[in-house]
Each structure stands twice: as structure tokens, then as C-alpha cells.
Amino acid sequence: MKSLALVIAAALAGTVAAAPPALARPAQPALVADFAVGPQYDTTHVYVPEADFDRFVASFVATFGGTTSKQGEFQVTPTKSLTKSQLALTPAGTVSVFGFKTPIPYPFGDERTGYLVTDLDAAVTSAVKHGAVRRLATFPDPIGRDSIVQWPGGVNMQLYWHTTKPSYAPLATVPENRIYLTADAADRFIAAWTGFAHGRVTADDRAGPGAEVGQPGKTIRRVSIESGYGKMVVFVSDGLLPWPYGRDMTGYAVPDLAATLAKAQAAGVETLVAPATFGTRQSAIVRFPGGYIAEIHSDAGR
Template structure:
């Protein structure tokens, strides 16, 4: 899974990184949704409570908890990965101030070739927030897309091996019309995402604005699912803070587990379109959408 690490002096970049040729638009650098994680930053005091609550809600296992330097500049954080059947989270509880610009990236995506993936992302319209840096088991980079959507790409020297997920989580992105089409075009050019649906007038109550409508675009790619909500940006809390949506078989049972594990239901379950969804806040502040398909 995702590992940021210590900068190694004298790194020799590959010829591809130095020459920077125009990448082929036909190449897909995705490995699989089971290797992609949401980055969750919590206070050190809340770290264990969050991990325990998340796993109690969705099931799964965790990696070994440890203290690491995960940025190319000096810092220390508690770090652990929670691997659940509905998606993975990489959890950070910094013991030091968080160096810029870490903390704003929403997801970490494993790629087959980091240098070429970075070139392809830049060619598609992304910019690097932090240039590629090495860690003890691979390499990492932070990029930003039109609209300010930040994410991490990573590559491991030894490829990890995880079983496919039971359901693929949904990267939930909120944008205004100023950036939405540019972001979607850039992301499609890089990820080869397919637009599953593009609804010009989705019910506004899905984003806390009953009596209004908004544009909702859902996409899928080798990097998983994505839902882009396009509005005027004036959203009531907690909408816009839910950066990942998790699909479960039984929403009511999952919400009961979440509450028993210390999470709070911020938006009760309600049906809209092909799903029934709620918004939950876990210990430490992480906010997520949880949904089941079909109204039941």
C-alpha cells in the first residue's frame, strides 16, 4: 500500500523522466482499485479510535502500526493501513507539524510506471505539488488537477498483492462549473475513465439543497469509481467534506455498526435515484458517505 518516505540524496532519475517524451495516450497505468487508498489525517490522540471504528464498521484487517517519516522533508507520523472489503484507508497521525503540501491529497493510487504516469498526468493537465521522491520501498509524487483536486501516485519496488474488493469505493469530488468540465476532460485523458452517467438536473437534496438541482457525473476507470458534483459551491455542512463513498450490502446494519463503534450519523439514510445513502463522521473527524444500491 501507500508509503511516502525519506528523500535519498543523489537519486538518479530514469532516462524517461529526464527526456520527458510526450506519453502515449493509449497507456493505462492503473493497477487496481484494491491498491488505492483514501488518505485520512487525524490527531495523534484519535488515531487508534479511528482505526478501530473504521474496521469495526466495515470489517477487514490492518497493517502493523508504526512511526515513520513519510514526507521528503523532516516529519514524523504514526501510520497504519486499514484494509476493508469496501476500500482502503491510509491513516496518518502526525507527531510533528504536517509539512506543506501534505494533508490535502485525497487519495493514493498505485501505478505501474511512476515516471510515465506523471508525464501522462502532466500532459493531461495536472501539475505536480511535490515532485517525485523516493521512499525505502518505492517512489511517490503528489499531483493536482483542475479545480484543485489533489492526489498521490505511488510505485513499489516489489508489487503488493491484495485480493479484489467486494465493492469499489467512490471518490466524491465537489466542483463549480468553472472547473468541472476541465477536470473531467483531464481525468478522462489520463485514466481512460468511462462516463457512467451525466445527469444535468440531479435532485439537490443529495447535496443538502432540497428544492434545487445540480449536475452529477459518475465515472469509472482502473482507478475506481468517481462521482463529481457540480454546483454553485454553496453547500451546507457536511456536504463537500465527504471525500469517499463506500458501497455496502446492508446500509442500516452498517450504520448500526458505525454508531456502536463511536461514529456519528450526520445525515440519516435517505433514498435518491438508484441508491440509499447516509453521511457518517468517524472518531477523529473523518467524514464519509455510505450507500447501498437500490431503495430498500
């Protein structure tokens, strides 16, 4: 006769064998971390001739309001250089302004934006996993660390981290990062960016008016994306764009376009493309002293 211990052991073994083993369950994919801090910490990088530095900063703040950080001269690149540098912090978006006193080392000057992240090394690793390439090794700057990555289609961005976390007020309106691509790269870029940024496509118009990019009579694809890094609009066209379309890196939302353009004109800003209405948006393109080109828009119903 079997002992009670063996019976119990056999019963338990049968019970265990009948139950699905926990380790046999399919592994759940790890969540991709979101390294965004907030759109008020994201800046458009504006490179202007040193002689135009002060005029540009003054005109930008006169147009959108806001304040500036203290101006200084720094080495912001990993190789020897010197630039004037200042932030212009406005309710419509922030710009990092550079007026180099030396030649600009490669690959600086091509990055359109700087995005603050919570963990730089992890963010760069994630960007590469999602299809970006590093344009240089991560390097220290006077207040933190930086890297520059390139996304499909040649879209260059800086990712940065500060030793002491800055504290900026939320924006009144969130600006758009305006990306111009052909169909060859658009889907790859959109997939890469939304995967990295936890981005959400809020609109995808595959028959948008070409007039919005200077191509009346044609249709374009217009994709709107939102994430913790702010807003983005991707214009997908044949690339045959008249000047200045494609040179406008950022679009700024304002309550009253006419009033904003009047302030801009008084501050020495040139209107390159007169206001026009596309759907619910009234839009214009301007050029600031020093050459910075931007789009400005408001709700056409206002």
C-alpha cells in the same frame, strides 16, 4: 534499343510511383498508456490527530470489516517529519491512516487519495500532459516513490509506486472518490481525468436532485466515472453547500446501510446526515473518531 535491364527498371519505377508510398499515410496517434493497477490498491488518505489514531482505525474496521497492516512510525514526506501510519483494508475500500507526531509539512494533508501506478515517472508525465500540475518533485519513501499532483478545480491526488508490488484481494465493492466542483472547473477536470485514467463516463445527469448535496429545491449535475483506478462521482453545483457536504471525500458501498450504520454507531461513529433515498441509492454521511467524514450507501431496493 533499350536494354532489358532498363526496361525492367523503368517498369518497376512506374509501378512504385503508382503505388501510394507507405510513408505518405497519416501517422496514427500513439496510444496513451494506462498506469492503473486496480482499485484495491487505491487508498483514501486519512489524517487524524495522533491521540485519535487507534480509535479511528478500530472504528473503521468495526464498521466495514477487514484487517489492518502492522502499525509503524515513519518519515513519509521528503522533508523531516514523523507519523504513525497504518492501512485499514476492508471489503468496501482501503484507507491509509496518518497520525503525525510532528507538524505536517506542506503540501501533505490536502491529497485525498493515493493511487498505485505501474510507472511513476511516466504516470506523472501523462498527468501533466492531461492538465495536472505537480505539487512537488517526485521523492522516495520507505517502500517506494511518490508524487502529488493537482487537477483542474484543485483536486489533489498522490500517485505512488512500490519497490515490491503489493498483493491485495479484490474489493467486494469499489468505493467512490467524491469530487465537488463548480461549473467553472468541472468540464476541464472531467476531460483531464478521463484522458489520463482511461475513464469512462457511465452517467451524466444534468438535472440531478440538489438534496443529494444538501440543496433541496435546486438541481445539480452528477457525473459518474469508472476507470482502472475505481469509481468517481463529480457533483457540479453553485458551491453553496451546507456542512458537511463537500467534506466527504469517499463513498462506501455496502450491502445493508442500516446494518452498517448500526455497527458504526456501536464503534463510536456519528451519523451527520440521516439516510435518504436518491434514485436507486440510499445514502448517509457519517463522521468517524478523529474527524474523518465519509458517505455510505446501499441499493435502495434492498
